[in-house]
Amino acid sequence: MDDLTGLTRLVVGGAAPSLDSPSSRARGLGREAADLLGQVPLFATLSRRHLGRIAGAATTKRFAAGSPLVRVGKPADAFYVILDGTARVEVPGRPVTLEAGDFFGEMAVLDGEPRSATVTAVSEVLVLMIPRAKFLKVLESEPKIALAIMATLTQRLRAVQAAVGR
Ligand code: CMP
Helix, strand or coil: CCCCHHHHHHHHCCCHHHHCCHHHHHHCCCHHHHHHHCCCHHHCCCCHHHHHHHHHHCEEEEECCCCEEECCCCCCCEEEEEEECCEEECCCCCCEEECCCCEECHHHHHHCCCCCCCEEECCCEEEEEEEHHHHHHHHHHCHHHHHHHHHHHHHHHHHHHHHCCC
């Protein structure tokens, strides 16, 4: 992913409380969070108005190290972006590490099937959660985000191909 030093500093430093307050978890993030979302590489092309709409639908959640963020086989209700911390996709034989700015949960959100893998918090992790229906609407209206998701899916497929020797 791109340089996320600024995002990490903002989230870990001054702005984390507003992103992770009880009110943000209950009612979606406030508009003041739009600037922060704009620093997530996936959302960098969105207008401030659109960032504000996503912020209004999104919530944050903090997970303790070792806890599952999503579980294999469970239904998908949201798409996730890691705002802080490190997580691991439990792919048999070759776990994949995800860091701040990386996303997960797109597969089951896109195809409506159950989660394809368990994702576990390696450190304490702060995630942004966008409800499935809202995220599908974002993809319909923002081709650049859809393309970015497709590019990452393609990279992940290539990595799997490389791991099994093609
Ligand atoms: P989803 O199936 O919704 O939930 C588990 C997530 O783990 C999945 O979406 C992807 O975001 C991620 N994932 C699954 N397999 C891989 C892989 N091989 N490489 C990287 N990420 C993966």
